Amino acid sequence: xxxxxxxxxxxxxxxxxxxxxxxxxxxxxxxxxxxxTVNQDDPTAYHLFFTDEQGSHGSDLxxxxxxxxxxxxxxxxxxxxxxxxxxxEDSLAFWEERLAGExxxxxxxPGRLRFQDPEGLGLELVVVETTDEPLIAFAADxxxxxxxxxxxxxxxxxxxxxxxxxLLRDFMGFQAVAPHDWEARGESRGGHIALExxxxxxxxxAGTVHHVAWASPDEEHAEWRKQVESGGMHATDIIDxxxxxxxYFREPNGILFEIATEGPGFTADEPLESxxxxxxxxxxxxxxxxxxEPILTPLPDTRKWRRAGVPSS
Ligand code: ZN
Numbered sequence: 001x002x003x004x005x006x007x008x009x010x011x012x013x014x015x016x017x018x019x020x021x022x023x024x025x026x027x028x029x030x031x032x033x034x035x036x037t038v039n040q041d042d043p044t045a046y047h048l049f050f051t052d053e054q055g056s057h058g059s060d061l062x063x064x065x066x067x068x069x070x071x072x073x074x075x076x077x078x079x080x081x082x083x084x085x086x087x088x089e090d091s092l093a094f095w096e097e098r099l100a101g102e103x104x105x106x107x108x109x110p111g112r113l114r115f116q117d118p119e120g121l122g123l124e125l126v127v128v129e130t131t132d133e134p135l136i137a138f139a140a141d142x143x144x145x146x147x148x149x150x151x152x153x154x155x156x157x158x159x160x161x162x163x164x165x166x167l168l169r170d171f172m173g174f175q176a177v178a179p180h181d182w183e184a185r186g187e188s189r190g191g192h193i194a195l196e197x198x199x200x201x202x203x204x205x206a207g208t209v210h211h212v213a214w215a216s217p218d219e220e221h222a223e224w225r226k227q228v229e230s231g232g233m234h235a236t237d238i239i240d241x242x243x244x245x246x247x248y249f250r251e252p253n254g255i256l257f258e259i260a261t262e263g264p265g266f267t268a269d270e271p272l273e274s275x276x277x278x279x280x281x282x283x284x285x286x287x288x289x290x291x292x293e294p295i296l297t298p299l300p301d302t303r304k305w306r307r308a309g310v311p312s313s
Contacts, residue, residue, distance in 0.1 A: 002173055003173060003216075003220045003223060003224065003227065004173050004184065004185065004186040004187070005172065005173060005174075005184035005186055005214040005215060005216055005224075005259070006057075006058070006184070006186030006187065006188055006189055006190075006214075006215035006216070006217065006262065007058055007132075007151070007183075007184055007185065007186065007189045007190045007191025007192075007214070007215060008058060008151040008153075008154065008184075008191035008212060008213070008214060008215070009057040009058065009060065009213040009214055009215035009216075009244070009258070009259075009260040009262075010049075010057060010060035010061070010062050010212075010213045010260065011060075011061055011062070011079070011082050011151065011154060011209060011211075011212050011213070012062045012063070012064065012209070012210045012211050012212075012213070013061070013062070013063050013064075013082075013121055013207075013208065013209050013210055014063065014064050014066060014069065014072065014204070014205060014206055014207070014208055014210055015048075015063040015064070015065050015066075015069075015119060015206055015207070016065075016066060016067060016068050016069040016070070016071070016119065016205075016206035016207075017065075017067070017068075017118070017119070017206070018046055018048065018063075018065040018067065018297045018299055019297060019298070019299055019300060020118055021048065021063055021065070021117075021118075021119075022048065022299050022300055022302060023300060024117055024118050025050045025061065025117075026050065026300075026302040026305050027300075027302075027305045028098070028099070028102050028104075029050075029148060030137055030139030030141075030142035030147055030148065030305070031050035031051065031052075031059075031061065031137050031139075031148065032050065032051055032052065032053055032055070032137040032138075032275070032276065032302075032306065033048065033049070033050055033276040033302045034049055034050070034051040034055040034266055034275040034276045035047075035048075035049035035051075035055065035243070035266050035275060035276050035280055036048060036049075036276050036277075036278070036279050036280060036299070037049075037279065037280045037281060037282070038279075038281065038285060038292060038296075039064050040241060040242075040282065040285070042064075043281075043285050043288055043292060044292065044295060044296075045064050045065055045066055046063075046064070046065035046296055046297065046299075047062060047063070047064055047065075048062060048063045048065065048299075049061075049062045049266070049276070050062070050063075051135075051137065051266075052135035052136050052137045052150060053136065053137050053138050054135075054272065055265060055266035055267065055272070055275055056135045056150070056265075057215050057244070057260070057262055057265070058135055058150045058151060058189055058191070058215065059135035059137075059148075059149075059150040059151065061082065064210065065297065066206070067297055069205055069206045070205050070206065071119060071120060071205050071206045071207050072202065072203045072204045072205025072206060072207060072208035073120075073202050073203045073205075073208070074122070074157060074202045074208055074209070075157055075198065075200045075201045075202025075203070076157050076158060076159040076198055076199055076200060076201055076202065076253065076254070077157070077158060077159065077201070077202070077253045077254030077255055078156065078157055078202045078204075078208060078209060078254075078255065079154045079155065079156045079209035079212055079255060080122050080155055080156065080157055080209070081114075081122030081123065081124050081154070081155035082121070082122065082123055082124070082151065082154055082155075082209070083123075083124045083125075083126055083151065083152045083153040083154065083155065084123070084124070084125050084126070084148040084149065084150065084151060084152060085125075085126060085127075085128045085130070085132075085134070085148070085149040085150055085151070085152045086125045086126070086127060086146065086147075086148060086149060087127070087134070087145050087146065087149065088127055088145070089110075089111070089127060090145075090146070091125070091127070091145065091146040092108060092111075092112070092113045092125060092127065094143070094146040095113055095125055095146065096108050096113055098142075099115055104116075111126060111127045112124055112125065112126045112127070113125045116207075117207065119206045119207030120207040121207045121208065121209070122155070124155075125148070126152050126153075128152055130189075130190075132150070132188075132189040132190065133188070133189070134147075134149035134150065135149055135150030136148065136149055136150075137306075138306060138307040139305060139306060139307060140304070140305050140306060140307050140308075141305075150189075151191050152191065152192070153181075153191060153192045153193060153194055154191075154192075154193050154194075154209070154212050155193075155194045155196065156193060156194070156195055156196070156253075156255055157195075157196055157197075157198045157202070158195050158196070158197060158198075158253035158255070159197070159198070159199050159253055160197070160252070160253060161180050161195045161197050161253075163252035163253060164195060164251050164252055164253050164255070165180070165182065165195070166252075167228075167231050167233070167251055167252060168182045168184075168193070169182070170231065171227055171228060171230065171231030171233075172184065172214075172227075172228065172231075174192075174193075177192060178194075180194060180195040180196065180197075181193075181194040181195070182194075182195075184214055186215070186217070187217075191214075193212070210256065211248070211255075211256035211257065211258050212255070212256075212257060212258070213246065213257075213258035213259065213260040214257065214258070214259050214260070215259075215260060215261075215262055216259050216260065216261055216262070217261075217262060218245075218261045218262060218263050221238065221245055221247075221259065221261045222238065224247065224259045225237075225238060225247045225259075228247075228249055228259070233249040233250070233251070234249055234250075235247045235248065235249040236248045236249065241260070241282075242268060242269070242282035242283070243264065243265060243266055243268055244260040244261045244262070244263065244264070244265070245260065245261045246258050246259065246260045246261075247259050269282075276302070277303065279292070279293060279296070
């Protein structure tokens, strides 16, 4: 059996404004702020994770916060849009109206709704026929049937699609589902990456995507490192991120890819019921808590935006 990636594990982006970011994703979009931790490569910066109710990979949108960082712009070698699944055309209508009420313009076409977050990050909701489990969060004022259901895809700009497509097809087990649209499908779910050829370079910064992570069963993770190296990529060693293990490499057009293990997940250091309510620091950083807590930006308490009294499992 060839190894298969289980779709998108997480997508990590940059925000220059943590409080506004939390307000948008936790209140407006109804996601659960399920982990509030620091960037393990720069512990003075927040790393915020927005997920479904269970903290599942496959629903995990994350942000490094660099307060006041200048806005970036997506270009060749960057992901420009993050695509979430929703249940129906009625859900698109719900979101079109909800976003309009927040002053967020959106563009509706059959089966999809496109808009941007407050920093210009491209977002898209699509109605997808799939048997993949919906990964939803329980928000106070988003009906479950309209909730975001986890990632469908990322859309990326690349200078030369052929070289990326060769890697995806020959070394990462992706299959073409449409022209320049490639899916990784594992046992539990799938996720895809759609490529668009442009030459113009972008600028990293607030409102841009930092990297996309693909999900690997824990026991196959070490093998994936060898696999992508055999495809000519220069992968990092396996890094223990405490909530998962990761390798990183730049695909041929420069997009930063990560392959992350499915486990152990966000309940490794706090119970499911109270995920994300306090600052979580991996053991190696716990000693820095007295220095870090005063310099990290105060964030809104997201509990008021969550539905009260729901069972946690
Ligand atoms: Zn990552």
